[in-house]
Structure formats: structure tokens, C-alpha cells
Amino acid sequence: MLNQIYPLPMPLQILRPIDNLITNHLTLGISGFARAGKTIFITSLTQALLTADAWSKQRGQGPLAHFGPFERGELISARIRDDLHPQRPQFPFRAMRDAIATGSRWPEATTGVSHLIIDLEFRRDCWIGNGRKKLQLEIIDYPGEWLIDLPMLSMNYSEWSKECLNIAKLPERKLWVKPFWESLNNVENSHTDNEEKIIELSRFWREYLQHAAAAGYILNQPGRLLRPDHLRDSPILRLFPLPEEMQSTPLGQTINSRYQHYCQKVIRPFYEQTFSRMNRQVVLVDILRYLQLGEKPFNELQTGITQILASFRYGKGGALDWLKGIKTTHVLFALTKADHVVRGDRLNLEQLLRRMLAFVDEKNTLRATTLKHDVMALASIATTEDRKTISPPVREILYGLPAGYNELVQYDPGGIPLDMPPDWNEIQFQYLDFQPTKQLMQEPLYRGFPAINLGRALNFLIAED
């Protein structure tokens, strides 16, 4: 690959398209609802690739264990390309890495779409060339809250309002949406499109969504009200559902027109320019947190996955898919925070997600349309150490630093339910939020972050390229 850190002389710039032609490009989309661990996944994966050399004498160990090209000694180097597409927001990898490695704390959530381009060089046994193959991996990150907006593309304002208000009427959400209803009742007789009133209503709706999101609920539309990014305070985000009888009023017509605008100018560009151009997709699911949150948030998670699956366009990479513009061929459903369950339960965790997918993908669309798909439990950064007690009764336990504790403790989180849907009266699992700690991370800046199945995930996603 031409070194693009230093600008090439003008006559040699003609070589760039040729260089691009011989380099394999791959776009890896990291999807998942809010707090699923997307940022941590990208940070840990990038750091693992950059520090792979530290494990070259210990193949099969370290964060890239089970990544075929690494274990076979074919991975030569990885480097971040800061020089490509400088106009696009870059994923703040260094800040995130340092926050975890030096501050031992989880970084802040993502606020907008960002990219990170990594050049990977592999050793290949071939007759021509210098025996090296290049892969340019573009990782795309975006806020999880935006994902839930995708189903809005297939609904009109009336349908969307009906669905949103039905969800808002659920007992668990009733309290949070009360100010919105009260404000809406006041506007009933005025039948006006007063902007002040719209701002007030949209503020109440946003506050309701914030409460719901804080309680772990997923179905919070429009997602941009929670993560507005560059649209903060813009009129397009003054958006909320209205009951059917109010939709024909001037207020309803104004909001309806904003809804159309929101779908066409906000969601569709995100869908077309970011979401649907991914070659590989990782869908991160934090199922443990939802087991802890209880039945209703868990059910919403299931509904949420069902809805977004309908928005995914997968293909097998054939000519017809190419003509239709379908690029995503590999989908990995990754269960995050596998380090929060004992080792023997990790396979059970995978089984739990498999069962959940069988529920949400009733028509088996995923299996039928993708070239490859898989489910695995992973921990992008392992915050615990697996242990077992010596004296009977012998059992596997976790050793780590839970949030709010000053010292590392040995902890048994309880068993993972195997049934789907789980029997909520029988669940004994107790999620303890473990924090990254320097005692369990050995030189993360040199050796990468300890991880579980990160290399295996990477192997599934890019090994054949």
C-alpha cells in the first residue's frame, strides 16, 4: 500500500486508484441498542489488532485467540489510517482506549456516526506479488438509540402514533408519560400549530423517552430525541405522536409533515449511507442486563430485535444481491459481557440468544438470506477472572471489581436461565456490574485488553477475506 501519510507527488497520485483496486475493502458495522457495548467492542478490537505483535510468540493466546490468520502467523501488521476521509468524524479510539487503560472506567456513549479505518496486512502464499495481502477494514459506530428508528421508515404518521401511544399506555411507562398527556389535554381545544406548544410537547415526550431509556426500555421513538447529535434543538426533532382525533388538526398536520421530513431527511440517509452499506454486521445484545431488569424490558428487547431484523437487508453475495445493492453477507449476533457469568455458563448464554433468535426470526429469514450467521458470547474487555473453589462444594466463580467496591471480590452471579421465555419467578441470576481494573489488565497499551471470544468473532467476520 502506498504510504499516504506523506502526500504523494502529483504524477504518482495516479497510482492511488490502482492501489485501491488491489486492496480489499470491508465495512464492518457494529449494531446494537444503547449500552450494548459497541464502543468498548470497537476499542478493544482495534487495540487487539494494533498490539497483535506482542502475542506473536504466544500464538493462540491473548485477545486475538481463535483468529485464524493470527494463530497461523499470517497477520503482519495493523495500522490506523487517520489520513483517509479526514472530513468524516473519526471514532475516538485513542481517547476511549486511554480512558479504559489509564482511568479504569467505561468511556462515554457515542453521540453520532463515526468511522475508523484500519489497514491490515496479511502474509499470503502466492506466486505473484510480494506475498502480502492487504485488507482495509472500516469500522462504523453509531448510537444504539438510532437503530430503533429504522422501523419508522415503513410506517406512516398515523400508524406510528398509534403504536407509540399504545406502548406509552403500558402500566410500566404510564407515570413517565403523564406530563405529556396533561400538556396534550390542554392543547385539545386550541387546535393550533403554536410552535411554543410543540416545543413543550416534544420536551415532555423526550423526557418520557429519557425515563424509559434510563429504566432499560428499548422501544423509544424517535431515537434522535435521546441522541440528537448535530440535530440538537432543530425543529425536525420537535416530534411526538398524537391520538387519531388530533391528527387532522393544524397541529397534527404540522407534526405529520415533520414526521415525513424526519423519515426522509434523517432516518433514510442514515439507513442508506451508513446502515445498508455494511459488508459485515455485528449485532451486540446485552442480554444479561435485561435479565436483571426484568420481564418487561426483556420483552421489549425481543420486540426491538424483531423490528430491526425486518430493516436488515442481507444477501449471499451473489450477482443479484449486487444488483439490488445488498452488501451485508455475514451477521454475527454477539452476546456481550460474557465475563459477567461463570465460564461454564457461557455456552448456555449462547444457547439463550439462539433461542431468542428463533423467537424473533420466526420466518427464518436470517438463516435463509445470509451467507453466514452465527451467535457467540463475548466480552470485549474481560473485567473478571474465572476461578473455581478448591474445597467442596466446588463451583466456578468470578473474581473482579464490582462497581461501588474498593477491592476485588469473588462472586457467584447465579445460574443463567435456559428456557425461552425465561420463567421469571425462578431466575436466581444476579448481575453485578464489574469495572475494568488494572489488577486484571496486564499492560493493555502493549498487550491489548483481556477479552473473551473477540478473536473468534473477528475470525467469523474477516478471516476469509
Place this chain on the structure above:
Amino acid sequence: MNSFTRRPGIVNEHASSESNPNTNHQSREKLPPGKIELSAIPIASIDEVEKKRYENGNDKFESFPLPKTYSWTSTFILWIVFLLVITTGMGTKIIYDTTAGNYWLSLPILILSIVLMIYTINVFAQEWKAINQVKKITLLRKNLIESIRNNNHSMFIDNLIPLVDRLGYYSEEQVNSFKKAVNYDDPPYMVFQQFENIVLNHIDNLALELIKKESIIGGVGVAIIPHPALDGLFALWRGMRLMRKISHLYGHTITPLSSPMLMRSVILNATIAAGMEELARIVVEGNQGNNLFPSVLGPISEAGITGMRLHRLGIMTRSYCRPLPFNWKITEKRF
């Protein structure tokens, strides 16, 4: 499927960083959960697995799982012993009679005959051993595929660990890396994938290098050697050597009788090498006016064909000796 009765919480027991290889969910269901302040130990390593076997009363792993011995085997051995005794007796008698009781003449002949016989027996013993080894390889391959397909953990480990130990001679670094990296509690296909990545891939590359080298040497040798019979012998020697060396890389030995399919290929190679020399000679003699072109082309074609056939033989031997075929993942996808 009620399997989550372990209660969560802080465990005040002494614990170590070794994990319990038993992943059975139900096995832990009645244990009180919580904070643990007991000592604890690290993850299932090969040493731990072996230790566990000792504890279970198994002394060590067999070098390979042996095939079932049938009654005809012992009958056959008895017949061989019987024939040997008869031959020795009769031979002694014949030598004694031929030399008319002259001990100074009959004794060296007798000693020579015995040495010859011992060597012959040794060759047959080696062949016998190699044939058994081939049976073991076949069985090993079958067991590995079956264990991967059925997710049979103990069967997989029983077959993989002896194999790993055997491969350590040529690939010590890789085998040690694998032993340190592997988590034997992982599903068999994952363990084998890691074994393939770290160890087998290295051996495959070594074998490929060897095949390339031997193909070139074989080709050039046949081109230089002037006589068809010598060409044939040379190709035979290099072919057998290639087979033996590749099989050593994969931790066993292949002999002519133990792998008739490969041996057939070696003999065919030798015949073709000899035939090519003769063919080139006929072509040269037939072109009396212009000898330069065929006399250059002859050795080149001899070298090319012999090299290609040796390469093919090498690839065949590699596939034959590999514990699992290159496309084993197709098997994996079946479950």
C-alpha cells in the same frame, strides 16, 4: 428445564483461578451463591486434564487408540513362528550337508543366514507396525470426525492429546503454544480449529516446502541421470523418501506395504521416469538431421513430468497423513 437454582451474591469461600472443567449447568444448581472467600485455582490446561485422568485411575494416554485385535492375528503370528523354526532347522541341515560337516565353512554361512533372517524379520516387523499405524491413523481420523460431529468431548480429547504429543518432535514451539493456548473445555470443533491454526498449518507448510524441494531435486536428478534404469531407481528412491519424510512430519511412518495406494503411485512415477528417458532417446535417434531441439527438450520434459508427479505424490501423501482432511469443516457444519 429448571436449572438455575444457584443463588447469586457474594461468596465467602477460599477460591483459586483454576476453573471447573465440568460445564454441566445442572451440576451446580444446589450450591449456595454469593461472595466466596475460599482459595481458588486456573483454567483447564492439558496438565489438568492429564491429572484428572490419573485421578480417575487412567495411567496415561495410549499413543493411539488401538484397533481391535482379531483371533486370526495371533494364528497368523503362530504360523510365521512355525515356518521360521522349520526354515531354520532345514536351512541348518542343508548347510551342514552341503559343506560336508566342515564347520569352518558352514558356520559363517549359518551366521550370515541368521543375520539375513533377522533383517528380513525386522523389515516385516516394521511393515507390520506401519500397517497397524495406518489402521490407527484411519481410526484416529474416524474418531476425530465422529467426536467433532457429535460434540463428544472425552472421545475428542482421548484422540487429540496423543496426536499433539507425537507432533511435538518437528513442531515443538507450535505444540507448546497450542498447549498453553487451548482451553480443552471448548467444543471439539473450536479446539481442533485452534490446533489446525497453530500446529497443523505449520506442519502443512513444512510439508509443502518439502514437496517443492523434493520435486525439484527429483526432476533435476532424472534429467541428469543418463540411463533409464537408473532414472527409474532414482525416482523410486526419491518418491519413497518423500513419502517417509512427510509421514514423519505428521508423527508416523509410511512403508511400501502399509500404503499400497501411494506405493503404486511411486512405482508409476519410476516407470514413467524410465520411460521418458527411453522415449527421449528414440525421438533423438529419429531426428538425425536436427538433434539439438529434442536433446534439449528431452531432459526438460523428463524433469518436468517427474517433478510434477513427485509433487502430486507429495500432496497425496500429505492428505493421507493429515489427522483430518483439509475440508473437515464441512463435517463440522453438519451438526
